[in-house]
Each structure stands twice: as C-alpha cells, then as structure tokens.
Amino acid sequence: MKFWFLTLHSKPYINPSSISIFDKTANLRRLLTIVCLLTTLQVMGQNADVYEKYNIYRSPVKLILNKFSWTFTTGYGRTYYKQDLSGYYFYQDRNGQYILPNTETVGTQFQGYINWFNDPSLGPEVPVRNPFDVPFPNLTNPVLNPELLNAQFFANTDTTEIGFRGISHGIPFTLQLHYNFLEKFRVGLGYSWEKQFVNELLPTNYQGVIRPYQPNIKSTRYSRFYGTAGYKFYEYYNHLFVAELQLGRIRSGPKEFNQSVIKQSMYFNLGVSMEKELSEYFRIIVKPSIDIKSYKVSVPGGTEIRHGQPTLFLQVGISINIPEIPRSPISNDHIQLKHVITDPETGRLIEVRGQPITKWQNPKVGQNHRKLFRYKRKNKKKLNPY
Amino acid sequence: MKQIIHLFVLVILLSGCGSDDSDVSSLDKDTIEQYLSDNNLAFSTTSEGAYQYEIIGNPTGNNSGDVFSIYYTLSDLETGVVIDSYLVGDGDPIKLKRSASAIFPQGLDYGLAGIREGETYGIILTQSLGYRDFNTNTVPLGTLLHFEVEVITRETEANIASDEDTQINSYITTNNLNNTTLNPIDAVVALANGIYYKRTGAGNGTTMAVGDSITIDYSGTLLDNTSFDNLSGFKYKFGSGNVIDGLDVGVKEMEQGEDAKLFIPSAQAYSGSVRVIPEATIDELVTQFVVPDYVARVKPYEVLVFDVTLQTIH
Numbered sequence: 001m002k003f004w005f006l007t008l009h010s011k012p013y014i015n016p017s018s019i020s021i022f023d024k025t026a027n028l029r030r031l032l033t034i035v036c037l038l039t040t041l042q043v044m045g046q047n048a049d050v051y052e053k054y055n056i057y058r059s060p061v062k063l064i065l066n067k068f069s070w071t072f073t074t075g076y077g078r079t080y081y082k083q084d085l086s087g088y089y090f091y092q093d094r095n096g097q098y099i100l101p102n103t104e105t106v107g108t109q110f111q112g113y114i115n116w117f118n119d120p121s122l123g124p125e126v127p128v129r130n131p132f133d134v135p136f137p138n139l140t141n142p143v144l145n146p147e148l149l150n151a152q153f154f155a156n157t158d159t160t161e162i163g164f165r166g167i168s169h170g171i172p173f174t175l176q177l178h179y180n181f182l183e184k185f186r187v188g189l190g191y192s193w194e195k196q197f198v199n200e201l202l203p204t205n206y207q208g209v210i211r212p213y214q215p216n217i218k219s220t221r222y223s224r225f226y227g228t229a230g231y232k233f234y235e236y237y238n239h240l241f242v243a244e245l246q247l248g249r250i251r252s253g254p255k256e257f258n259q260s261v262i263k264q265s266m267y268f269n270l271g272v273s274m275e276k277e278l279s280e281y282f283r284i285i286v287k288p289s290i291d292i293k294s295y296k297v298s299v300p301g302g303t304e305i306r307h308g309q310p311t312l313f314l315q316v317g318i319s320i321n322i323p324e325i326p327r328s329p330i331s332n333d334h335i336q337l338k339h340v341i342t343d344p345e346t347g348r349l350i351e352v353r354g355q356p357i358t359k360w361q362n363p364k365v366g367q368n369h370r371k372l373f374r375y376k377r378k379n380k381k382k383l384n385p386y
Numbered sequence: 387m388k389q390i391i392h393l394f395v396l397v398i399l400l401s402g403c404g405s406d407d408s409d410v411s412s413l414d415k416d417t418i419e420q421y422l423s424d425n426n427l428a429f430s431t432t433s434e435g436a437y438q439y440e441i442i443g444n445p446t447g448n449n450s451g452d453v454f455s456i457y458y459t460l461s462d463l464e465t466g467v468v469i470d471s472y473l474v475g476d477g478d479p480i481k482l483k484r485s486a487s488a489i490f491p492q493g494l495d496y497g498l499a500g501i502r503e504g505e506t507y508g509i510i511l512t513q514s515l516g517y518r519d520f521n522t523n524t525v526p527l528g529t530l531l532h533f534e535v536e537v538i539t540r541e542t543e544a545n546i547a548s549d550e551d552t553q554i555n556s557y558i559t560t561n562n563l564n565n566t567t568l569n570p571i572d573a574v575v576a577l578a579n580g581i582y583y584k585r586t587g588a589g590n591g592t593t594m595a596v597g598d599s600i601t602i603d604y605s606g607t608l609l610d611n612t613s614f615d616n617l618s619g620f621k622y623k624f625g626s627g628n629v630i631d632g633l634d635v636g637v638k639e640m641e642q643g644e645d646a647k648l649f650i651p652s653a654q655a656y657s658g659s660v661r662v663i664p665e666a667t668i669d670e671l672v673t674q675f676v677v678p679d680y681v682a683r684v685k686p687y688e689v690l691v692f693d694v695t696l697q698t699i700h
Contacts (some may be wrong), residue, residue, distance in 0.1 A: 127620070129617075132678035134679075134684065135606070135629045137627065143492060143677055145678075
C-alpha cells in the first residue's frame with residue numbers, strides 16, 4: 001500500500017520517507033519537481049492540474065458541493081411593532097377599542113372595527129357617550145374608582161396623534177445555503193421560521209387614558225424565503241466578519257393573520273455574520289442583524305393601516321461545507337494529514353482526509369489535541385486527575 | 387472590609403428608595419398638631435388619620451344614618467384663608483353620604499365619623515386625605531384642609547326616599563300634572579320604586595321588549611326646573627342595564643312616538659352621587675379621573691325629571 005502525502009491546502013507538504021520506491025537522487029529530484037509544481041500551481045490557483053497529472057480521482061459532485069456552505073442558526077428576535085392609525089377615528093369605552101375610517105359620519109352610535117392588528121372585523125354598535133355620564137348607571141364607590149380609567153375616549157387621529165407600539169419576542173430557526181466565490185463573496189438562498197409571542201401594544205399618546213391594545217392572538221409564526229449576498233470585509237486569524245444582506249418574502253401565520261386583508265412588504269435583513277473557523281469545513285457563527293419590514297391591513301372603506309415591524313435578531317449557529325474528499329476508508333490508516341491512497345475498492349488513487357470535518361485537516365503538531373474533559377474544571381490543577 | 391462598605395452603601399441606597407409620602411405625612415401631622423396645640427384644642431384622630439376636634443357638642447343627638455345634611459366652612463389650615471363655605475344663609479343644608487366612597491376629599495368622609503346631629507366639629511386633613519396630588523385651581527397642591535362642619539341631620543336612605551316622594555307629589559300638585567285638561571293627555575301614574583310616569587303625547591301603539599334597540603330624545607331637569615342634560619337620538623338597548631334603572635322603568639311604559647314625563651327618585655338614578663367640596667373643583671377632578679362625569683351634572687339625592695320622546699323601536 002502506498003501513501004502519497006499531498007497537501008493541497010495553504011502549504012504543500014510532502015513526506016519524503018513515504019516515496020521509498022525511488023532512489024535518493026530520483027527522490028530528491030522528484031521532490032523538488034513536485035514542490036515547484038505545487039507552488040506554481042497554488043500561486044496560479046490551478047490545483048486541479050495536480051490531480052490530473054497524477055490521476056488522482058476526486059468526486060466532481062463533492063467538488064461542487066464543497067463550494068457551498070450550509071448554515072443553521074437560531075436565537076432571539078425582538079420585534080418592534082408600531083401602528084399608524086392616521087385616517088381613522090379611535091374610540092374606546094369600558095368594553096373595547098374601535099377604529100372607523102374618518103370619512104364616515106359618526107352620530108350618537110359608533111360601530112367600528114376591532115382586531116385591526118391582524119384580522120379586522122366589525123365590532124358591536126356602541127353609544128358615543130361617556131359611560132360615566134348621564135344617563136348611564138352610577139358607579140358603586142365612585143371616588144377614585146379604577147373603572148374611571150376605562151372612560152370613553154374618542155379622537156380623530158388626523159388631529160390627535162394616536163397609535164400603538166409594543167415589543168414582541170420570537171425564536172427564529174434559519175437554514176441557509178450559499179455559494180462562496182472570489183474568496184470574499186457569497187450568494188445564496190435561505191428559509192427562516194420564527195415563533196413569535198405577541199405582546200400588548202401601548203398607546204403612543206394619552207397613556208393614562210387609552211388602554212393598551214390587546215391583540216386577539218398570543219403567538220404567531222413567520223416564515224421567510226430569501227436570497228442573500230455577502231461580502232467578507234475583515235478577517236483576523238480564524239475569525240471572519242461577513243456583511244450579509246437578505247432580501248425576500250415574509251409570510252405571517254395564516255391562522256392568526258387574515259391573509260385576505262393583509263399586504264406584507266418584502267423584507268430586508270442587514271447583518272454581520274461573525275464566524276470562527278474551527279476547521280476548513282466547520283464554523284461557528286454569531287450573527288446580529290436587523291429585519292426591516294412592515295405590513296398593511298385593509299379596513300373596509302378606510303386607508304390601509306401600516307404596521308411597522310422591524311426586528312432585531314441575535315442568532316448563533318453552525319456553518320459547514322461538505323468536504324470535497326472522503327475520510328480514509330482504510331481502518332488502520334492513522335495518517336493525520338490529507339493524503340493520497342489507492343482506493344481498495346476501485347484501485348484508483350484518491351485523496352482522503354485524516355481528520356473529521358470539525359478539525360483542521362493538516363494539523364500542526366498538537367493542533368488538534370484538545371484538552372480532555374478529565375483535565376478540566378476541578379482537576380485543572382491536578383497533575384494526575386485519575 | 388470591602389463587603390461591609392458595599393453593604394453600607396446598599397443600605398443607604400435602599401433607605402433612599404423609601405416613599406417620600408411618609409415624610410410629607412409626618413410633616414403634615416407635625417403642622418396640624420402644632421396648630422391644635424397652639425389653639426388649645428383637644429383632638430382625636432380617626433383610624434384613617436383625620437383629625438377631629440369638637441366645637442359644639444350634642445351628646446344626645448342622633449348618630450344613626452349615613453346621609454348627613456351639613457353646613458361647612460373650608461379653609462387653608464396654614465394661612466387661615468377661607469377656600470369655600472356653605473352656611474345657613476346659602477340655603478338648605480347639603481347632603482352627602484358617608485361610608486360609600488361618595489365624598490371628596492375622602493378625609494372628610496372619615497372625619498364625619500361619629501359626629502351627631504346638632505354638633506359642630508373641626509376636621510383637619512393631611513394632604514394624603516385631602517386633595518392628594520390632584521392639582522386644581524381652587525385647592526393648590528399641598529394645602530392642609532381645615533373644615534368646620536355643622537351636622538344638621540343624619541338620615542337613612544329610606545328617609546331620603548320618603549322625602550323625595552313627597553317632593554315629587556308636591557311638584558305634581560303644584561304644576562297640576564294630574565289635570566289632563568291643562569296638562570294632557572294622561573294623569574300621572576305611580577310605577578314601582580317611587581317612579582312616576584305621565585304620558586304627554588300619544589304613541590302609535592308599538593311597544594318594546596327587553597333587548598330592543600330604542601332611540602329616544604330626552605331633556606333632563608331637576609325639580610327646581612334646572613336643566614342638567616338633554617340629548618336627541620340617544621340609542622340604547624332596552625332592559626340591558628345600559629342606563630339608570632329609573633329611565634328604563636319609565637320608558638317601558640311608552641309606545642313608539644309617544645312623549646312622556648318621568649319622575650325618577652335618586653335611588654333609581656344617581657343616589658348619593660359624589661359630594662365634592664369645593665364644588666368648583668368637580669370639572670378638574672373629572673378630567674383627572676377622580677370622580678365620574680355624572681357628578682358634574684347631578685348632585686347627591688337629586689330627583690330627576692326626564693321629558694322623553696320615544697322615537698324608534700328596533
């Protein structure tokens with residue numbers, strides 16, 4: 001069995017002792033030739049020729065797949081909802097909150113819309129009259145009765161600025177596939193699913209008078225399909241900083257949001273993917289980003305109500321590249337570097353890995369020897385833990 | 387040592403987080419007690435902290451019934467400036483109901499405890515029992531209120547209801563409402579719970595059922611013909627507790643298109659309402675959600691007269 005050591009990574013490496021089939025002079029000559037060849041090829045970026053020259057087989061599918069990175073991230077999302085109720089009357093009584101396009105005529109009765117956050121529907125007809133005024137019933141224990149804070153409130157939002165805003169929390173799960181090219185660039189596609197817990201929205205004005213708006217849903221989900229482009233703008237040893245832009249479509253949960261009256265905008269996401277390379281194929285990622293998006297809700301007879309919903313995300317995850325070469329199939333092959341073997345099944349020369357994908361493939365001395373768990377924590381200072 | 391310093395700083399910080407109210411209250415008490423001491427007034431305090439001192443006693447006077455009829459003078463304890471008063475020359479004593487959270491400032495409610503008919507008491511309130519942090523033009527923030535209250539009568543609401551019934555009948559008699567020639571079309575009918583109903587214009591025979599949506603026009607006056615409210619096209623669901631009981635009971639007798647006059651005793655309307663002293667602060671207290679809006683229209687134990695037109699029944 002012959003092992004050829006050909007590192008095709010940053011520095012060509014040849015183990016002279018392994019080419020014992022040549023005589024010394026020939027060995028030296030051959031070695032120099034290979035070094036020169038590999039150096040030249042590396043500089044020229046034409047490593048493929050080495051494989052052609054020595055007829056080393058590599059799977060073309062894996063070679064292509066290796067150019068793609070698969071990324072999975074999850075984390076925390078904080079969505080800032082803000083409603084703009086311009087163009088509406090806002091009415092609140094002790095039982096509810098209602099809006100009505102301010103093109104309508106309001107008499108002594110008011111029948112407005114409820115649930116304008118996600119599913120506007122016509123509310124009950126209510127008298128436009130303060131429920132604590134004549135001729136409505138009196139209050140028991142009237143002085144400083146907390147019920148008084150539920151007083152009727154009526155306003156035209158064209159003349160009185162009224163809106164609601166609030167923060168909801170979410171957990172996103174994102175899967176992304178991108179193609180790396182020209183060293184620093186990447187383009188790709190992704191899908192993200194977010195579980196969001198919807199909180200009440202506080203009034204932007206008249207906080208002591210207008211009650212918080214309570215959406216009629218406790219949670220919802222958002223799914224995003226997007227295209228992405230990125231540029232690696234900084235690299236520090238094994239740390240990469242990549243500016244990423246996502247552009248795509250977002251869809252709210254159809255059970256919670258009435259899709260027939262909701263227009264969801266395209267969404268943009270700007271973020272910085274901070275990646276630490278643990279090996280050529282494996283990275284861990286921390287990614288802060290911001291989603292910029294909004295949706296509009298149509299109310300019969302009224303202008304569309306715009307709901308801003310930018311989201312701040314902080315996600316962590318992993319990114320892998322599928323290796324272009326397999327692990328050595330030979331059980332007693334303990335060589336640590338990438339090397340060439342004769343495939344026992346096909347008889348072809350193939351390049352194989354000596355390391356799992358989570359470790360550097362051509363380690364320097366001691367590089368992949370992690371400290372064992374038994375030497376950590378309480379045993380940190382012991383010479384012989386066990 | 388460092389831990390001790392940290393603990394010390396923590397204690398200082400926490401002590402700084404204490405409520406300022408207790409400091410203010412303590413200062414108020416000092417001021418009030420100094421005043422009482424300077425004037426040689428023997429005082430007592432209620433469990434809520436209102437100061438009482440006797441001016442004119444009447445140990446045999448009636449001390450039952452929560453509805454008080456009083457005259458009063460209200461002044462600023464520290465300056466002696468009279469803020470408001472209602473005395474014998476101003477008319478019949480005003481009524482207010484104790485122990486029902488129907489008096490503002492609330493300290494007056496507490497301070498009236500135990501005072502008998504015929505007695506006059508001084509009642510002094512700390513800020514927390516007075517206007518608290520509610521800012522009004524008449525009572526500036528931080529004023530220590532000093533009442534001198536003369537209790538004329540103490541009654542029960544049953545007595546009040548009886549009096550009101552007498553007032554209504556007197557009004558009916560005085561205004562010849564049972565004379566259908568002078569005041570068509572029907573004589574006055576007594577309904578349940580002291581409500582009186584007089585049809586003044588015929589309807590078309592259509593009557594209502596509970597849950598019907600009805601539209602009425604009304605004008606509301608008191609027995610002295612003072613208007614307190616009027617409204618056209620007021621729509622509500624009949625029999626659903628959406629309006630005062632007396633209005634529902636009276637309207638029930640009406641037909642679509644009919645006009646009627648309803649006499650509603652306070653028990654079927656706003657009962658003890660809220661007695662605010664001084665009255666000039668009511669509107670400001672309404673806007674600060676201290677008292678309901680109806681307090682600005684209807685004072686305690688007012689009989690309401692509604693002239694109603696029943697427009698539609700749906």
